Amino acid sequence: MPRTQQLLDDLSGDAHFGVLIMAQLDAVPETLQFIVSAADEIPGQPALVDRRRYVVRAIGVAEHNLSLGLFNTIRILDEHPLLNAYNHDPTALFFRGQPDDASALFIDLMQAYASTFGPWRHPPQYLNTSKPLLSLLQSGGDLLGQMPLSLAQSLAAVLELHGLETHMVSEPLKPDEHGRSRQRKVLILDESYVIAFDFSVEYLGKA
Known part of the structure; x- marks a missing residue:
């Protein structure tokens, strides 16, 4: 299963939660990387159980507003009000x-x-x-x-x-100097978000 879909699946459902552990600018310009933990709420356990961690890289970041900590939902979208300024x-x-x-x-x-x-x-x-x-x-x-x-x-x-x-x-949107589309995507973690050209997802450590 592609890792992006695995991340989305890991955080779907009422008993599954995500934790945004850290976020930092990458050495590559306009690239942001952050670590997300997929955690489960298990009856009888006093705290969430960390199941798997991911490194998410946002490539060609245009805008971001991130808050570290617990979140309930994660989405990667091509259409969203936040994208109107970039894709319209x-x-x-x-x-x-x-x-x-x-x-x-x-x-x-x-x-x-x-x-x-x-x-x-x-x-x-x-x-x-x-x-x-x-x-x-x-x-x-x-x-x-x-x-x-x-x-x-x-x-x-x-x-x-x-x-x-x-x-x-x-003024119609035009491709960049290399002929590539300027269309952006948005990754949303509850009220936090990152707007970028694309996102890549990898496992952190052993999957």
């Missing part, structure tokens, strides 16, 4: 017009933002902060923000529902 076309969203109720528009925009990102991103990230958002919405027209296409589409729909005109300018 960067887009400038402009609007024009005066809303009938700027406060209601403000609330609807915040709800659309939360629906797009859940708990993973928060305003004012991606939004124009040159002035308070409510003032911006009452300005008659401006740049709402520079954001992933998915967020721009969600916010544009809200602006249009409130009678405003919208215009989006997107």
